[in-house]
Amino acid sequence: MKETVLLIPSYQPDEQTLAFLRVLTEASTVPIVVVDDGSGEKYQFLFEEMQTLGITVLSYSENHGKGYALKHGMTYIMDNYPAARWLVTADSDGQHTLADIQQMIDHYLPISGKLLLGVRQFYLKQTPLRSWLGNRMTTCMYYASTGIWLTDTQTGLRKFSLHDIPELLMISGERFEYEMNQLLELPHKGYQLATIPITTVYEENNQGSHFRVIQDSFLIYKPLVTFLFASLSSSIVDLALFVLLSLIVGESAGALLFATSFARILSGVYNYQINRIVVFHSQHSMRQSFWKYGILFLTQLLLSWLGVSWFNTMISSVFISKILVDSCLFIASFIIQRRMIFAN
Known part of the structure; x- marks a missing residue:
């Protein structure tokens, strides 16, 4: 029985994404669901290759954003994996190592009411400047808002109980702001936040990120x-x-x-x-x-x-x-x- 399902939203992946997923499927035994967030015909051959690896790929034609992709995947997992107990979400841009993903899968989490976050440590000498500044600003504003000091509010490596998916689907946001809204709303609903340290990875100075600096920063900071x-x-x-x-x-x-x-x-x-x-x-x-x-x-x-x-x-x-x-x-x-x- 597979108790954990791994959910990965993906937009316009590359060969490195495919190579990482190939290694991931060889090393891990949990079901993997990848959501194609409207990447377009140009990238369909990569998603077809993912399916040959045993990965479930969910696709739709138009790009809606990371939050929408996560909710789409959560709905599918809730309906198709009734025996599963936990959900782990991860990014597809190479920022999470195989060891860190496996660490999240193996880490115990109560059946409901708790959110586990894999948090990175941001050091100025090792982090692209825009990422370091954005993280520092968001951490300080999040602390002022909630009283919770969280060194990495933008981590996509998270673990939930499947019992909490209906609550997660009610949280607003369709793009990058959705994950911030999780952190703002869940503590007010009685959820506890737990963290484990993970490796800080920026491939090619984070050039592969689809984060839109102006639009998505506004959405994240809007609340x-x-x-x-x-x-x-x-x-x-x-x-x-x-x-x-x-x-x-x-x-x-x-x-x-x-x-x-x-x-x-x-x-x-x-x-x-x-x-x-x-x-x-x-x-x-x-x-x-x-x-x-x-x-x-x-x-x-x-x-x-x-x-x-x-x-x-x-x-x-x-x-x-x-x-x-x-x-x-x-x-x-x-x-x-x-x-x-x-x-x-």
């Missing part, structure tokens, strides 16, 4: 950037009102307190509603979250007034002082709201 947009739009209202009032009432400590308070109250009401409904999709009622937000609001109000007053004595610019202070408060506010106020 995290939503909060930034809400906060920036609130800050525009806050800053405009503050500057206008400071010009009218002056720049004494008392005047700055009035200007800060009035501007923050109006922008705070807007910010609370957009964060509760749009950003964090809070399932709590307003009564449950409003008093917590109120405490945070008053604390930020006090710290903003004190900070702006203090900085203004050193740099003699209320505008610059406001930007510096509120930029620091923004980071703290995001973490507190995500983890304490609107956490589902």
Whole structure:
């Protein structure tokens, strides 16, 4: 009985991909399912060769993205491997070694409620610059969002229980953002994340990757950037009102307190509603979250007034002082709201 199935999404593979799969089929006894993500007629001979190796190949005509391919494969495996207990996903671009894939297959995983990740360690001297920068940014933003420090948020080497596939199919995303959405949504649903170290491999400086820097980066960061947009739009209202009032009432400590308070109250009401409904999709009622937000609001109000007053004595610019202070408060506010106020 085959308890684990290996799922590999593939888009426009090459001879190296075929060579690796040939070695993989010789070394491993688990069923392998490859999803042809609309690679086109030019690449069909490679997928036909895969089938001669005993690999199940699923194909469709148009390219939809990695997330779509993973969901397509998961649905097939759920329907055709009823005796299987676990699913391992891996990339086809040469970034996972045979030993690491086998390590994931052999590693024990509970029947449900846990996600196992094969994580790489990124060192600047050994990693292409765009990959190193992208990974550092995503790791920091993911930590701020969830409180979980994960050194490799983009790893495609993952292990799930087949019981969890219906939950995985409900997660949004059809391209590279799907795997990030897994990491954002599953912990909030009670899933535990476990990691094992794997080898960091970049063949030909990662030139074989189909990752679209601008489009796919936007999709990956979209869940995290939503909060930034809400906060920036609130800050525009806050800053405009503050500057206008400071010009009218002056720049004494008392005047700055009035200007800060009035501007923050109006922008705070807007910010609370957009964060509760749009950003964090809070399932709590307003009564449950409003008093917590109120405490945070008053604390930020006090710290903003004190900070702006203090900085203004050193740099003699209320505008610059406001930007510096509120930029620091923004980071703290995001973490507190995500983890304490609107956490589902």
